[in-house]
Amino acid sequence: MDIRAVSFDLDDTLWPVLPAILEAEQCVDRWLRHHHPDVARAWSVQALRDLRDQIADEHIHLGHDLGALRRLTMERAFASCGVANPPVDEAWRIFYAARNNVELFPDTLTALERIRAHVPVATLTNGNADLTVIGLHHLFHQHVSSALVGVAKPDRRIFELVSDRLGVPPAHVLHVGDDPTMDVRGAKEAGMQTVWFNREGGPWPLPDEFRADLEFTNLTLLASWLDDHFDQAQPAA
Numbered sequence: 001m002d003i004r005a006v007s008f009d010l011d012d013t014l015w016p017v018l019p020a021i022l023e024a025e026q027c028v029d030r031w032l033r034h035h036h037p038d039v040a041r042a043w044s045v046q047a048l049r050d051l052r053d054q055i056a057d058e059h060i061h062l063g064h065d066l067g068a069l070r071r072l073t074m075e076r077a078f079a080s081c082g083v084a085n086p087p088v089d090e091a092w093r094i095f096y097a098a099r100n101n102v103e104l105f106p107d108t109l110t111a112l113e114r115i116r117a118h119v120p121v122a123t124l125t126n127g128n129a130d131l132t133v134i135g136l137h138h139l140f141h142q143h144v145s146s147a148l149v150g151v152a153k154p155d156r157r158i159f160e161l162v163s164d165r166l167g168v169p170p171a172h173v174l175h176v177g178d179d180p181t182m183d184v185r186g187a188k189e190a191g192m193q194t195v196w197f198n199r200e201g202g203p204w205p206l207p208d209e210f211r212a213d214l215e216f217t218n219l220t221l222l223a224s225w226l227d228d229h230f231d232q233a234q235p236a237a
């Protein structure tokens with residue numbers, strides 16, 4: 001393997017995303033109860049989730065922009081309750097602040113610093129995390145998100161874009177992610193090398209032809225594998 005750059009998925013690869021999303025939903029619900037009790041009564045947390053799924057089905061072209069889908073959801077919820085000048089921006093601000101209040105996996109920071117000592121690193125996400133708020137932005141050389149570029153993983157174009165931005169051909173980029181389809185199969189079909197970040201240690205769920213080149217249950221193991229890999233590639237003089 002000739003690895004010249006590494007790209008990382010974010011949600012569920014650098015931090016668990018579900019706790020932050022659940023808390024963000026609760027924050028919006030508390031705010032609605034306080035400021036718009038009619039809307040809170042009409043739209044429970046679960047009802048808003050269902051509405052968002054319905055809106056996602058109606059707006060397939062927005063599948064790459066989860067923030068836009070959440071804003072449309074709030075617009076529709078407010079409209080159904082006859083709220084004039086719906087405070088969609090405020091609802092989104094509350095959701096987004098909590099969504100970015102993530103807790104990194106314990107070894108994320110150390111592992112990233114070890115890996116970026118060898119090769120340039122990039123982010124490649126279908127989510128809408130704000131790495132500046134999370135405090136990791138400075139660690140990466142390039143950032144690619146589906147909301148900004150208009151296509152989402154597993155579309156090969158988003159992998160080609162990160163490869164272009166890194167200035168490294170896809171065959172020499174190692175993509176690391178937790179999602180077998182979005183990350184591993186997508187990156188593989190774009191010609192990249194792949195790591196399945198399999199934190200739970202579960203069985204590979206797709207046909208063998210899509211299996212990742214490497215598989216680790218935490219990022220420390222990946223960083224150690226890369227340390228060894230680069231030590232062997234560049235023997236001491």
Ligand SMILES: [Mg+2]
Pocket residue numbers: 009010011012013177178179
């Ligand atoms: Mg992920």
